[in-house]
Amino acid sequence: MTAFALDPSQTAWCEELRTLAEQRLRPLAEKGEPGHVNRPLVAALGELGLLERLLDSGALDLCLLRESLARGCTEAETALALQGLGTYPVIQAGTPAHRERWLPEVRAGRAVAAFALSEPGAGSDAAALALDAAHTPDGWRLTGEKCWISNAPEADFYTVFARTTHGAGARGVTAFLVPADRPGLTGSSLDMLSPHPIGALAFDGVPVTHDDVLGEPDRGFxxxxxxxxxxxxxxxxxxxxxxxxxxxxxxxxxxxxxxxxxxxxxxxxxxxxxxxxxxxxxxxxxxxxxxxxxxxxxxxxxxxxxxxxxxxxxxxxxxxxxxxxxxxxxxxxxxxxxxxxxxxxxxxxxxxxxxxxxxxxxxxxxxxxxxxxxx
Missing domain, CATH: 1.20.140.10 (Butyryl-CoA Dehydrogenase, subunit A, domain 3)
Structure with missing residues (x-):
């Protein structure tokens, strides 16, 4: 098992983050509208370099970021984490064009990302996804629903997981990068116990192409x-x-x-x-x-x-x-x-x-x- 300890610079950074969250980010969080994306808060995370650090971090730095921000402002922590969750598939499996289009916008806090995996009938059993991707001459058309999606329906783009091969379980799922302005994509907000931006998405024949695939077809799981x-x-x-x-x-x-x-x-x-x-x-x-x-x-x-x-x-x-x-x-x-x-x-x-x-x-x-x- 890896032996590790936080060095003095990491400990000092964590304290700086907590102070930053309390003094700079919490006032912005308090001005946000419950249940909606707080874009000024996301922009501040970009201006302060925290989204840059997030996307370039290993797992330990990511944990230090999230823990320290949570001690000072949970809303700032959540906004940062959701940017990472929605964007990491692009870093991991996106094309150069995907990265060039979206990563600078996320780093600067100008674009809001979302990770669209859960469905009404596929929460814990993620391999049971039913969002249908029907083949077309140009790619696929997505039809179905996603729910419990953080930042929906206000995100600028979604990393969407859909069923491209039926009967194949986890081996028949493809990941797509879907901009929010695609025709046929609509959404609605959900009113939650803790008022975060969470919603449902409806896909009515949303067109996606081979250029929208993250990674390889049928390997999105x-x-x-x-x-x-x-x-x-x-x-x-x-x-x-x-x-x-x-x-x-x-x-x-x-x-x-x-x-x-x-x-x-x-x-x-x-x-x-x-x-x-x-x-x-x-x-x-x-x-x-x-x-x-x-x-x-x-x-x-x-x-x-x-x-x-x-x-x-x-x-x-x-x-x-x-x-x-x-x-x-x-x-x-x-x-x-x-x-x-x-x-x-x-x-x-x-x-x-x-x-x-x-x-x-x-x-x-x-x-x-x-x-x-x-x-």
Whole structure:
């Protein structure tokens, strides 16, 4: 297993990012319209060089970016991560023309990207995609639906995964780069627990050509999985960032809040809960870093490590934020309180990019597949 440690420059960079998120990005986030893409925030991420860093990062740097921004402004973290998720297939499998057209726009924060994989009948089982790509003399026509697509319907382009060969499972999926202005492509917003830009897309014979293919026809599932293998540990990093923000707030609160003749921290029940929050958060953080470091050096077992990191970190963040709310009491339930915000934000990562149950399946399958046969 790769040994790693953050050097002083990385630690300092993380603190700079958190301060930047709190002081420069949070005011822009607060001005955004709930449920819609915050284009001034995306533009600021470009102006500050964070989108440039995102697209040039390895897995560990990506995790440091997401964790640090999440501690200071979850909206900025999410806007950055969605740009990466929608654009990484272009970096990985796009043509020179794709890269020349879209990467400068994304880096500058002028174009908004989206990753269009999920469908009404294909969420966790991504290989069951039904969006139909029917052959035409010029390429294909896409017909069907996508749902739970972040940045839809306001993105400027979508990385879309469609069924080009029926009955072939994962081996019959092709990845396409589809600009938002293609005829026949429409969308609608979905009203979610945490008001992010998420929507559904309808494809009514949307034309795509061989020039729109990312990678090779019928090999798009690999593009999707390579993207998720990179981003799953970083979802864990997002969760760790939220857990650390909740822990930071709880340490301050239990130091300053008095009850039964002294600060809350002097109550053993409270002190033990805070210790448990800190221990689980640090364990999750190290698991995320280990998965990212393994990805960067190409070690085997990356899908299992990515699944472990996402599973443990997102479940831990749920526990830490919930415990923080409990220790803060009624004030944490008030609209606008940091913990009220985190309580809504922390639930979705246990579902998207592979629910916790899917991560457990990935982990178990690899363990059994690699088991040494009995003598």
């Amino acid at each position: 690999r593009v999707a999985m390579n993207t998720l293998n990179l981003f799953r540990p970083s979802v864990g990093a997002f969760a760790v960032g939220m857990a650390r923000a909740a822990l930071d707030a709880t340490v301050v609160h239990t130091e300053e809040r008095t009850a039964f003749g002294g600060p809350l921290r002097e109550l053993q029940a409270v002190a033990h809960q805070v210790a448990e929050m800190a221990t689980r958060t640090e364990a999750a953080r190290l698991l995320v870093y280990a998965a990212a470091a393994a990805y960067d050096v190409g070690e085997p077992g990356v899908p299992r490590r990515a699944a472990m990191a996402k599973l443990f970190a997102t479940e831990t963040a749920q526990y830490v934020v919930d415990t923080a709310v409990q220790l803060h009491g009624a004030r944490a339930l008030r609209r606008g309180h940091l913990l009220e915000h985190l309580y809504r934000e922390v639930r979705a990562p246990r579902i998207y990019e592979g629910a916790s149950e899917v991560q457990r399946t990935i982990i178990a399958k690899e363990l059994y597949a690699n088991r040494e046969p009995s003598a």
